[in-house]
Amino acid sequence: MHRRRFITLGGTSLCALPILTSTAFTFINKNDSKMPPWLVELVKRNDNSVENLLKFQVSDPKSPDFGGVADGFGILNPHSTSALVQVGGNAVFSPDSKFYKSDELLEKMKLAVLYLLKIQHSDGTIDLLSTNFHSTPDTAFLVKRLAIAYTLIDRSQATFAQSVLTELKKFLLNAGEALVKGGIHTPNHRWVVTAALTRLNGLWPDTRYVDRANEWLGEHIDIDADGQYNEKSTFIYSSLTDRLLITIAAGLDKLELLESVRKNLNMTMYYVHPNGEIVTDASGRQDKAVVGTLENYYYPYRYLAMLDKNGSYSAMCKMIEETAGGKIGGFLDYLLADSTLWEALPPVKALPLNYVKAFPISGLVRIRRNRWDSTLIAKNPVWFTFMKGNAVVQGVRFASSFFGKGQFQTEEVKANGAYFELTQKLEGPYWQPYPKDAIAPDGDWEKMPRTNRPQSEVQHLETNVRIRETKEGMEIEVSTNGTERVPAALEIIFRPGGELKGVTKIEGTKDSWLLAANTGTYTVGSDTISFGPGLALHKNIALRGALSPMDAPTVFLTGFTPFKHTIRFS
Structure with a gap:
């Protein structure tokens, strides 16, 4: 996974879309309001x-x-x-x-x-x-x-x-x-083309435009039970699809398409960090793990807030105005095109600020307690984040040097009582001589696939991660079973811009540290994350088979298998 990185948008967006609110392409505002x-x-x-x-x-x-x-x-x-x-x-x-x-x-x-x-x-x-x-x-x-x-x-x-x-x-x-x-x-391209055809048909009606639009729409909208589209691209393509479907629904009188938009907007309310950023860790596109705000959702939320008289959507608009107001200008054409959107929003309702919400299809669990939140992530070497105000643990990773394939990653996040569990099972076999009757006459190794060789001395390593909420924050317990004396390291990656205390710099590194003390802290402005206790049994942070360190302040806890350690964040 790439390091969470900042994305900035200027006053225009190459994907900014036109809008309509009626069931046909009429231009409501005549510039007299x-x-x-x-x-x-x-x-x-x-x-x-x-x-x-x-x-x-x-x-x-x-x-x-x-x-x-x-x-x-x-x-x-x-x-x-x-x-x-x-x-x-x-x-x-x-x-x-x-x-x-x-x-x-x-x-x-x-x-x-x-x-x-x-x-x-x-x-x-x-x-x-x-x-x-x-x-x-x-x-x-x-x-x-x-x-x-x-x-x-x-x-x-x-x-x-x-x-x-x-x-x-x-x-x-x-x-x-x-x-x-x-x-x-790509999946969203179907709706891009359909929205463009819809727009052209509004200007110069042509049955070919409508027929082709209906052909693409015949594939049905790719939204899952979580309320997410196929690409799971929360910063870029989910909001784009929302805007596209609004355009198509209005222009082709297919208002049933708005139900998919509502599902996605309802889900997105639980993908908001306390500082107004959007959770991007499960994206399948180029916005995976970027740092982005919610300006791309402003038009869909405002459109449906007005249409449905939805106070929760109004609250999302207000939040976006406060956290990303300068960036919504990329969609100015939408807002100019429909003067009904210039009216005051419906009265706001409280947004969800305290919850535990699972999105199993996307492989995410979201935990938020007002000013702090945490995300648990499946199918990703970064499987935990923790944000407290502007102080951010942008990822936790675990790896061992087990046969060069010990980077921990889980297939799913399972709920088990008060805990969420993540597991990984690995094998490290050795290989016996090739069957005599199948040996390549020229001795070419590539002609003798390893899968045909008998295995022996098979080594096993099982890693279990248990995560639970505490009164002050979150707790992670990492334990391994199987082969012993394998070097291992737990990696805590912070967003740049803060100050670390209670940690020791690792010689020869740019921004890597060991936590040997009981507690370390990371402070950004008035926000501080405390983490610990530490563990520092070796200084090898470049384990074979592990991902390279991210370009960010990173604290390591190191040990050997059987590894068992609990660390708390607050």
Whole structure:
């Protein structure tokens, strides 16, 4: 597992999606309602995004890349270029923007669209230069953004709007030809393409768009009994799927799809750390174990809070505003498109802050007691986290040098009375001579599979971890049975930024420590985690077969099998 790492988002999101609240693609706001202060603030931040993107636009008419927008690596690409059209659409539509109805900005946006037309393939697709080429799903991501921009530009009634819309329509209709027949890579891509088709059908009705959308929807929504989608990607793709399903439900009059969104939003309320971060440890995608907040869920929670008059969803919106308010601007187009979302949220209800909640399909158990929480994780070498305010144990691991395969990992987290149990059983055999009648004549080792050799002197090592809640926090007991004198180490990995006390630096390491004392502490600001007692019977922390140390402050407890030790966190 990768170290939990920070993810930051700017004022725009390449996956920002357009919205609707009716059962057809109608544009509710006609720009005659005064925006609330929080929305005005997002509009002003969007202006900063416009200015930043304009700095990267090619302005030389003689350049073959004229009008295109480069990314931070200096690479011209359709995503950065379409982002200028998206944030520009937000700006020219909004009276509080310095670019409101700006002909100068619209001219820049037209050049960007012309560049998009230039690099669009004849089949209607575009490239995601980091990995996908002639990509239908990546084309769909752009279509969803540009379709809402089309509507915002149109409704702005700006003088120069039509010249942009004429070219943008060409790009979108070309893309539609790819969407009605192109393929996908991942589960969420089905809904990306379907939402894009839905959006196009709202602008220019076409039975081919609807037929293809229904073909993808015929595979059914991939949500499990926990309330999670197939990819279990809590920071990126679960919230994306929520937004996509809202778009499809509204645009194709399939309101039953909103039930999947509700299930996921209900589950997500139990995936919140006390500081407003989201639990990502069970993700099957690139956001596994990243540090992220919940801004991506703001629109789904607000949409359904208003639709269902749901006070718990209102409370989630308030929490997101407090912990990640500056980041919800990536979905400004959603919020501009529906003035009903500008109204006050329904009265809030209390969020769950004290619970023990298991999600067996995802392999997680969540324990929260107001200001601290813990996550137990199956099928992951990091199987325990503990967070107390801003002080964070971002992972606990255990390993032994048992035949180079002693990194502990459990298949499931089992409840057993007051304890949760995690187990692993390993074997380390030796191999006898190959059967005489099957020996390779040329003596080639690869032609004599080890599975055909008789085993002998088989060694066994069973590791059991028992975890329980205490009055002050959590307790972990690690014990092993089987082969003796195997070096072992328990690893406590802290999020960088705090101060360790009561531990001893291991020579020759960047940030590795031993806990020999009874208690160690880790402090970040006013938050302190206490942990112990310690165990330091050796200094070998690079056990053969164990994962490499993470780039983070790490405290080791070391011993030999039979290993038995209990450590408490509070």
